[in-house]
Amino acid sequence: MIGLSTAACRSLFSPVCVRAVQQEYYKMTIRSDRDHGQRYRPRMSCLKKVEAIVVQMQDPSTGVKGADQKLNVTTIPHAITGQVIIAWIAKNMNMDSDEAQAFGTMLVAFGYIYPLQDHKKLVLKPDGSLYRFQTPYFWPVQKWKAEDTDYAIYLAKRNIRKKGVLDAYEQEEYNKLHTWLNHKWDFIVMQAKEQYHAGKARQKADRVVFDCQERAYWIVHRPPPQTYSAMDCGLDRHIDPNVEEIIYTQQAVMRSRVKSSVSLGALVKYMTTFKNHDPFLVPCLPSNPWQTDNDSYWELNMTDVEVPTKMRVERWSFSFYELLNDPRGRADFKVFLKKEFSGENLAFWEAAEELKWGTAASMSEKAEHIFKTFLAPGAPRWINIDGRTMGLTVKGLEHPHRYVLDAAQTHIFMLMKKDTFYRYLKSPVYKEIQKKAISPEPHNFSDSQLQQNMRNRRPSISPIITWQKEQEEKAKAAAAAGPIDIKKLMASKLDRK
Amino acid sequence: MPLSNNKVADDGTSAQPLQEGKAMVDSLIKVVACYRHLASCVGGCTDNSSLRRDLRQTRERAQALALSCRNHLTARLRDKTLPEAERKETELLWVAFSSCLELLHADMCKVFTMAKHFSLANNSTMVQTGIQGGTTEVAARALSLPDLKEAGDGTQTSSMEGQEQSQLEQEIAQVDRTLEDMELKVNVLRWTVEALGPQYADPVSTDSASLALLSIDEEAAQGFCSRSQMFAIMMLCGVAIFAVVLSVCVVFLV
Numbered sequence: 090m091i092g093l094s095t096a097a098c099r100s101l102f103s104p105v106c107v108r109a110v111q112q113e114y115y116k117m118t119i120r121s122d123r124d125h126g127q128r129y130r131p132r133m134s135c136l137k138k139v140e141a142i143v144v145q146m147q148d149p150s151t152g153v154k155g156a157d158q159k160l161n162v163t164t165i166p167h168a169i170t171g172q173v174i175i176a177w178i179a180k181n182m183n184m185d186s187d188e189a190q191a192f193g194t195m196l197v198a199f200g201y202i203y204p205l206q207d208h209k210k211l212v213l214k215p216d217g218s219l220y221r222f223q224t225p226y227f228w229p230v231q232k233w234k235a236e237d238t239d240y241a242i243y244l245a246k247r248n249i250r251k252k253g254v255l256d257a258y259e260q261e262e263y264n265k266l267h268t269w270l271n272h273k274w275d276f277i278v279m280q281a282k283e284q285y286h287a288g289k290a291r292q293k294a295d296r297v298v299f300d301c302q303e304r305a306y307w308i309v310h311r312p313p314p315q316t317y318s319a320m321d322c323g324l325d326r327h328i329d330p331n332v333e334e335i336i337y338t339q340q341a342v343m344r345s346r347v348k349s350s351v352s353l354g355a356l357v358k359y360m361t362t363f364k365n366h367d368p369f370l371v372p373c374l375p376s377n378p379w380q381t382d383n384d385s386y387w388e389l390n391m392t393d394v395e396v397p398t399k400m401r402v403e404r405w406s407f408s409f410y411e412l413l414n415d416p417r418g419r420a421d422f423k424v425f426l427k428k429e430f431s432g433e434n435l436a437f438w439e440a441a442e443e444l445k446w447g448t449a450a451s452m453s454e455k456a457e458h459i460f461k462t463f464l465a466p467g468a469p470r471w472i473n474i475d476g477r478t479m480g481l482t483v484k485g486l487e488h489p490h491r492y493v494l495d496a497a498q499t500h501i502f503m504l505m506k507k508d509t510f511y512r513y514l515k516s517p518v519y520k521e522i523q524k525k526a527i528s529p530e531p532h533n534f535s536d537s538q539l540q541q542n543m544r545n546r547r548p549s550i551s552p553i554i555t556w557q558k559e560q561e562e563k564a565k566a567a568a569a570a571g572p573i574d575i576k577k578l579m580a581s582k583l584d585r586k
Numbered sequence: 587m588p589l590s591n592n593k594v595a596d597d598g599t600s601a602q603p604l605q606e607g608k609a610m611v612d613s614l615i616k617v618v619a620c621y622r623h624l625a626s627c628v629g630g631c632t633d634n635s636s637l638r639r640d641l642r643q644t645r646e647r648a649q650a651l652a653l654s655c656r657n658h659l660t661a662r663l664r665d666k667t668l669p670e671a672e673r674k675e676t677e678l679l680w681v682a683f684s685s686c687l688e689l690l691h692a693d694m695c696k697v698f699t700m701a702k703h704f705s706l707a708n709n710s711t712m713v714q715t716g717i718q719g720g721t722t723e724v725a726a727r728a729l730s731l732p733d734l735k736e737a738g739d740g741t742q743t744s745s746m747e748g749q750e751q752s753q754l755e756q757e758i759a760q761v762d763r764t765l766e767d768m769e770l771k772v773n774v775l776r777w778t779v780e781a782l783g784p785q786y787a788d789p790v791s792t793d794s795a796s797l798a799l800l801s802i803d804e805e806a807a808q809g810f811c812s813r814s815q816m817f818a819i820m821m822l823c824g825v826a827i828f829a830v831v832l833s834v835c836v837v838f839l840v
Contacts, residue, residue: 225629283619
């Protein structure tokens with residue numbers, strides 16, 4: 090892949106890009122203990138456009154007008170007030186002032202402008218608070234990450250200037266870095282000292298400005314805890330999405346095609362059926378746990394709940410796949426099938442799923458069990474599939490693999506879907522559960538209650554416990570529903586009579 | 587130079603090549619620190635041809651130092667007769683040297699990209715960063731020159747700039763190759779190297795002036811609170827004193 094990207098570069102771009110790619114490859118191979126390879130963070134590709142705007146702001150005639158900042162006895166130029174920035178953005182980008190303020194906050198959050206007062210809060214205030222432009226050396230770059238070594242040097246420098254001035258989170262980071270980067274720690278301390286002394290060789294005002302710039306850079310790239318960071322850009326990609334276009338388009342061409350009228354029709358049908366069940370479009374009852382921190386929605390929709398919600402029951406009627414996928418729905422369907430004495434289809438389907446998704450070690454014994462229970466002539470739970478499929482399956486079971494029961498499973502699924510499913514929807518079992526289903530009241534939390542909910546958040550049940558419960562229930566179900574022998578059942582009934 | 591340094595293992599003069607190596611690595615660290623200060627001014631309002639010239643000279647000095655460092659350290663580490671304690675020290679120096687070179691490489695790449703955007707020849711607008719002074723002192727520190735060379739180069743033409751860019755590019759590739767070579771020739775396992783120095787750098791005599799300037803804005807936010815507190819305390823004291831005076835007067839009158 091790297092070869093392809095170099096070749097693409099060679100044909101499309103200048104030798105500089107080739108070397109840059111080779112450098113990136115080199116970085117990946119040699120300094121790969123801390124460097125995670127490529128820095129193709131596609132969400133940061135807006136940075137180029139932002140830089141163009143920041144450069145526009147510098148224009149002496151049409152740009153932003155700065156003033157002087159007076160500190161004790163020194164004056165430092167190029168301090169701009171927040172309202173001036175917002176006014177410029179609103180005028181030049183044709184926005185209203187709210188949007189301009191949001192855009193300005195983005196500039197501050199990315200680190201192109203830094204606040205001079207209250208340096209930890211990266212917002213653009215629409216009043217007289219002062220800001221300054223960040224020097225291009227400290228601008229964020231899409232392809233380079235802020236390195237840990239540089240951060241360690243910065244923290245060491247701060248410590249040199251005045252001992253004990255680091256914040257708690259910075260102190261923690263410093264100690265962590267001391268453990269990770271121990272092999273270069275002498276270098277870090279020396280470099281910090283040298284940078285400090287080199288800074289002394291500059292003018293006092295410039296020293297202050299440089300310190301402010303560096304501090305602002307690290308607030309952006311190593312944000313204090315519980316603050317929002319604009320550098321949170323999702324996953325680092327390992328391939329350049331711009332250069333890998335060729336492979337992407339090749340794969341796209343190879344995909345199978347469907348007429349757009351057909352696919353769009355399917356999409357429209359899906360949307361009309363499911364539109365009331367989408368939490369983005371219709372608020373879910375009682376309340377969305379992600380928004381209100383109240384998890385009753387999840388509690389009411391757990392897999393082993395006695396009484397399901399109305400929305401859930403409605404969803405089961407949409408398609409057989411939905412019914413089977415929902416564990417509560419499947420349990421209900423099982424109850425219905427038990428009454429009809431046709432539980433073997435679903436049992437076979439479930440056994441086939443278990444074979445497909447189970448461990449490789451247990452596969453052969455599972456396959457044998459399935460054959461004995463469902464497929465052998467005269468088996469206790471014999472399923473009714475056509476001769477051809479039966480023949481194929483039995484032959485495949487001589488050398489069982491994961492997907493040997495696929496054909497039979499699909500056949501049974503279609504059988505159930507076309508026949509049993511509709512009978513289920515009309516059955517008294519389903520009607521009863523529809524009546525029993527609850528529809529919870531929507532919550533209406535006030536702000537203080539929301540705060541309280543946030544404080545009362547607790548972790549969910551450990552997945553180990555959930556798994557153990559599931560295993561217990563499966564064992565119980567297996568013990569209770571053994572192969573129902575019709576003869577024995579009739580015999581017991583006759584006996585009673 | 588590598589051959590004449592094989593005075594190891596015989597007598598106490600084996601400390602000398604170690605000291606030499608240390609001195610070289612120290613000066614490289616100093617030059618790289620100065621280069622970083624210079625690089626932080628590129629694209630700002632003080633970016634001019636003398637800054638670019640300073641950058642170039644600092645870079646050249648750094649590369650010369652790096653070359654001699656590399657030769658010295660490689661020779662020492664490939665020498666199988668080196669005693670264990672010295673090997674450890676040299677490995678420390680090696681790690682410091684390679685990290686220094688990586689820093690230099692990163693800074694050079696940054697300067698390269700920035701110089702492309704903020705070209706002096708095309709008179710592109712520079713960012714108003716608030717820096718006022720020049721950086722000649724920093725460059726002088728890097729080049730270990732006691733006096734400052736004020737040779738004005740005048741304006742740069744675009745062809746000169748193009749040349750400089752390609753030169754920078756070549757040097758970046760060279761540093762790349764150096765780092766690669768280093769890793770191939772000498773195998774220093776990073777996890778066996780332990781730092782000898784302290785965790786915290788000793789605080790230098792505090793530069794109270796810039797410290798005060800920097801903490802002005804931090805205190806400005808808290809200034810109002812403490813001022814109002816002071817005011818309240820003074821009021822209370824005044825009232826208390828007034829009450830005491832009144833009571834004394836009453837006592838005397840009665």
